[in-house]
Amino acid sequence: MSDDRQLGFDTLQIHAGTEPDPATGARQVPIYQTTAYVFKDADHAARLFNLEEVGYIYSRLTNPTVAALQNRIAALEGGAGAVCCSSGHAAQIMALFPLMGPGLNIVASNKLYGGTVTQFTQTFKRFGWSAKLVDFDDPAAVEAAIDDNTRALFCESLANPAGVPTDIPAMAAIADKAGVPLVVDNTAATPYLCNPIEMGATLVVHSTTKYLTGNGTVTGGAIVDSGKFDWMASDKFPSLSQPEPAYHGITFGAALGPMAYTFHGIAIGLRDLGMTMNPQAAHYTLMGIETLxxxxxxxxxxxxxxxxxxxxxxxxxxxxxxxxxxxxxxxxxxxxxxxxxxxxxxxxxxxxxxxxxxxxxxxxxxxxxxxxxxxxxxxxxxxxxxxxxxxxxxxxxxxxxxxxxxxxxxxxxxxxxxxxxxxxxxxxxx
Known part of the structure; x- marks a missing residue:
């Protein structure tokens, strides 16, 4: 929206991230059901592929309907940017993908959705990652579990299934002390009931399948970046702090600042993992959020x-x-x-x-x-x-x-x- 006043939540959930369609004037966000986008010329294509210009290339990476949803969720969560993907489980993998590598670990709450526990303790092994499940009601135990190979803390704002609220500010303080991001799954609370970024979280993930869509029609996931973490402060996160060979040596953290993590999620995460949200799912979720x-x-x-x-x-x-x-x-x-x-x-x-x-x-x-x-x-x-x-x-x-x-x-x-x-x-x- 052109007016940069701080708008209320009820207004943002309807208007954030969208304008009337410039081609037709359509008020609701159209479903851009297309695979690819025509480049203006060869130079335009080259700039897009070099990350020198923002635009649409191919719908595995970017799509106008999905982009509108990303902008809206980022606005509601108070983040710098967001990336949408195919499911909540995909969002968890994509959220950790830029942070992790073989031999590295996360410290996660033991109060998590069962499928997340299985993903963290079993599937992660195939990537060479590991997860330590700790009682997040015991800050001392969380601190003790962090070691030199820890790259993130992970919890749910309201833990599934028992609806247990996590002390997010306390976990954010521990993460800050360790120099790692706090990742909060805000699915069960939604940004209407809880704003993890205001409480110190670095990243927020969602299964948009749940309350954001609200009608049980489509699956989806989202990762929101606060834009506040300094990825260049240490050598723990080389994907963001070191030159990226796939993009002619660009260093995401240095070149893109607060949007580094979000651009990495699109340019590397969606490009290589392919966990893409389809535009019709994005459309249903946009409509659902209007009444969140x-x-x-x-x-x-x-x-x-x-x-x-x-x-x-x-x-x-x-x-x-x-x-x-x-x-x-x-x-x-x-x-x-x-x-x-x-x-x-x-x-x-x-x-x-x-x-x-x-x-x-x-x-x-x-x-x-x-x-x-x-x-x-x-x-x-x-x-x-x-x-x-x-x-x-x-x-x-x-x-x-x-x-x-x-x-x-x-x-x-x-x-x-x-x-x-x-x-x-x-x-x-x-």
Whole structure:
């Protein structure tokens, strides 16, 4: 937008990163369903390929619809730039790709989505990378885990599945002391509830599949760079601080300043890994973001009511939700997430594993799916699905024990959500 006033979140989620289409005047961002773009002449093509000029080359790298989404997400997160890709898991690989190399490691929270734990502890080995999973509620343990080969700290703002809020400022201070970036997955909170960059994070990743799109239609991921990390301050990050042979010796950190990491993500990450977001997915996500604040307010309002009702129900052993006054994370949640503790939490059901399975099978309004952040209320038994590959000890640490179900509260009427849980609990604990 041409007006550089500081706009409010509700305005940015509709307008940031977009202008009326210059060719047609179309108000909504068009879906630029094209593979390639015509160069003005040979010199123009050469400048683009040399990173001397910004423009469109090939849709594996850049696409106007995807670019609009990148700009909007960067604006909402307060970042210098963003790169969108094909999924949240792709975003994690792409976020770490410029930082890592064989023999290097990250220190990550042990409270993570089960698929992320598997990616970090198993798939990373194929790259020669490793991950140390540590309790991020113990800053001393985090500091102790960092060594000369550590290149990043990684956590989730609201940990999946239990909705546990991470003390991002404390982790940012530890990362700064170690001279490494803090990477925060902000999927479950969204930039409406949490701004990790304001709290000191270097990079923010998203599964845009979830709340940003909000309608369960497309997969996608995003990496947002704060633009504040000095990649030239040490030799830890040669991809950004040393000459890049694939681009005639350009040093991204020196040549591109605050946009170095973002340009590297496009020019190297998307070029070589090919984890491209398609323009139709970007279009759906842009439309979803237009109502993000409205949806998140309703998600949080419903989640609070449902969590309070469940906590009072004698058929329930426990509810892990930072919005509850009884939660050990309540004070941290109020401080770091003043608009609400999200809409993702876990519930311990009396009767254990069997009761959880019966509960899932007895629900009618809820959808039993491996997703979260939809307008529909969703449920899953994490121990037998999303966290199935983890050991029982890892499941417990992640908040996904055998007696626990994960609930993603939607935007339906709260009374209807509660009624569905009530009848299903009756069936599950009979």
């Amino acid at each position: 604040s409205l949806r998140m307010e309703k998600h949080v309002e419903n989640a609070q009511q449902v969590a309070e009702w469940l906590e009072a129900d004698p058929r329930i052993d426990s509810v892990s939700y930072a919005g509850l006054a009884s939660s050990p994370y309540h004070a941290r949640g109020k401080e770091l997430f003043p608009k609400g503790a999200g809409a993702l939490f876990t519930v311990g059901v009396k009767g254990g594993y069997d009761a959880c399975v019966k509960l899932v099978d007895s629900l009618k309004l809820f959808s039993h799916v491996a997703n979260l952040g939809d307008t529909r209320s969703l449920i899953i038994h994490s121990a037998s699905t999303t966290h199935r590959q983890l050991s029982p000890e890892q499941q417990e640490a992640a908040g996904a024990g055998a007696n626990v179900v994960r609930i993603s509260i939607g935007t339906e009427n709260a009374a209807d959500i509660i009624a569905d849980l009530d009848q299903a609990l009756t069936a599950a604990t009979a």
